Amino acid sequence: MATGAIHMGSSEWQGTREQVLTGLFRSHCVELVRLAYCLLGDRERAEEAVQDVYLSLFRHWPPRDERSALAYLRSGVINRCRSDQRRIYSARRGEPLLKISALGAQAGADAATDVLARDEASRLAEHVRSLPRRQREVITCRYYLQLSERETAELLEIGIGSVKRHAHRGLAALQARLEESR
Amino acid sequence: MNTPERKVGDLLRAYGEGLEMTTQDINRLEQELEQKQAKEHGERQEARARRRGRIFQGAVAACAVTGVVLAVLALRGDPVPPNVPADAPALTRADLAGIWSYDSWLWTFHTDGTLTQTQAPYDPDTHYSGEASAFGPAPGGFVEHQGTGATACDITWAATILPEGRLRATPTKESGAGCEPSSPVDPGAPSETLEFTRVSPVSVAGANLALLWPTVAPKPVRNLASVHGTWLLRGTDTILSIDDAGLYAVRTFGALYQPEIGRASVPGAGSLVFTPRDHPACAARYETVTSRNSTMDAKVATGSCKWLGSATTDTWIRIN
Incomplete structure (x- = not known):
């Protein structure tokens, strides 16, 4: 999903912190904003979460290499989204915790079949967000980021057994909810 | 990958990729990030200047902390109550007093009834950083008082403290003009139980705290x-x-x-x-x-x- 990549040992990686951060931002921000969007259902908050995680990376500089930087960013976005939901709920101010996706409205000009497909995707994403925290994160890592069970376990710092269990339960719950909402 | 897994993957990716991200969007986000970096840098400079002028005030505040510490010692009885059922008694200030960790958050329940929630390091001048609210006992847990007047919101938490030093807290009710209506999308989320670990005073759970952040090579x-x-x-x-x-x-x-x-x-x-x-x-x-x-x-x-x-x-x- 990355739009580009910077390579270890390249002049970009060896450059200033700002230059490398810019490279990392351009390479991964689209993927990360979409990951946060899946978890939060709100574009503005997703963008803010991703920017905050890049700022955190800037403060905890340097990462070992681009791979560890990406792991840090993905993990940071998942943690930030989790905290964001908590913080927004706790603060009780501003926008609702999760807004109904505007995808349906955006798709006004699309063909009817496209609208139906988007509607189903939107409903599925809402169901994913209503899952318990671990199931939500495992489902997103396994089926949105397409990480293996081992990669998911490493990113979320849980055991592979837990990944299997949360994925199984999450999938079962999603299937049931999709059936109900038909 | 079986059929249900493929379907969930396809739909979730369709949802994520349905969020249009143009070059202009990326440029805008990058520009905003640069502004945030610059702002953060400026705030750091300001904070440094402020701290230099506050050495005297810091000393005064330190005396106040000594007073709080004495109050802690006076109020604290047994460290934690036993694991309690749904009709549990209220948690007192003394029960909750301490610093509790949840994800990257630190919640400090002060013995004077102040609750601070922060993701930032401790500020030596103010003795805490982050948002401050008040808390007090409520049947089956505690109540958090946020804001005043039009922004006031009381959040009631059903909560229990486990003997090893964990606090399980579930928000059950909100009241006040400043409360936000519950989300129609995610009715499960507001009742999610948060599990805090007491890191200070020492607890068994705090002494065995799992790593919270990504680990890289040393x-x-x-x-x-x-x-x-x-x-x-x-x-x-x-x-x-x-x-x-x-x-x-x-x-x-x-x-x-x-x-x-x-x-x-x-x-x-x-x-x-x-x-x-x-x-x-x-x-x-x-x-x-x-x-x-x-x-x-x-x-x-x-x-x-x-x-x-x-x-x-x-x-x-x-x-x-």
Whole structure:
């Protein structure tokens, strides 16, 4: 999903912190904003979460290499989204915790079949967000980021057994909810 | 991957990729990020200037902390009540008093009824950073009072404290003009149970705290940015905070002494020096300091005047 990549040992990686951060931002921000969007259902908050995680990376500089930087960013976005939901709920101010996706409205000009497909995707994403925290994160890592069970376990710092269990339960719950909402 | 897995994957990716991200969007986000970086840098400079003018006020506040510490000792009875059922009694200020960790958040329940929630390192001048609210006992848990007037919102938490030092808290009710209507999309989320771990005063759960942050290969500490944050000395309730201006604080909730405050520096790769504000001639010096991001190992240097933890090698766990 990355739009580009910077390579270890390249002049970009060896450059200033700002230059490398810019490279990392351009390479991964689209993927990360979409990951946060899946978890939060709100574009503005997703963008803010991703920017905050890049700022955190800037403060905890340097990462070992681009791979560890990406792991840090993905993990940071998942943690930030989790905290964001908590913080927004706790603060009780501003926008609702999760807004109904505007995808349906955006798709006004699309063909009817496209609208139906988007509607189903939107409903599925809402169901994913209503899952318990671990199931939500495992489902997103396994089926949105397409990480293996081992990669998911490493990113979320849980055991592979837990990944299997949360994925199984999450999938079962999603299937049931999709059936109900038909 | 079986059929249901494929379907969920296809739909979830269709949802994520349905979010249009144009080149203009990326440029805008990058520009905003640069502005945030610049703002953060400016705030750091301002905070440094403010701190320089507050040495006297800091000393006054430290006296106030000593008073709070005495109050803690007066109020605390048995450390924690037994695991309690749904019709549990209210949790008192003394039950909740302490510093609790949840994800990257630190919630401090002060004995004066103030609750602070922060993701930032401890501020030596104000003695906390982040948002402050008030709390008090409520049937089956506690109530959090946020805001005043039009922004007031009381959140009632059903809560129990487990003997090993965990607090399980579930928000059950909100009332007040400032409360936000519940989301129609995610009715499960507001009732999600949060599990906090008491890191200070010491608890079994806090002493065995799992790593919260991503772990990378160990590397020698080269600058303050790599140690910026809040750290818990493994197996204890000693908390070390280092802000990005290099100010550090070592504290323990409810301790008899006031926090040690001073300046941290990295004189060379793998070296870390803590110079206390009150005794600048007696610094704690560490060598072969390595960070794995989630943890930091530090060996007391030969001839060091003092040390923050044990006299040999310490492991600190990052808590925010």
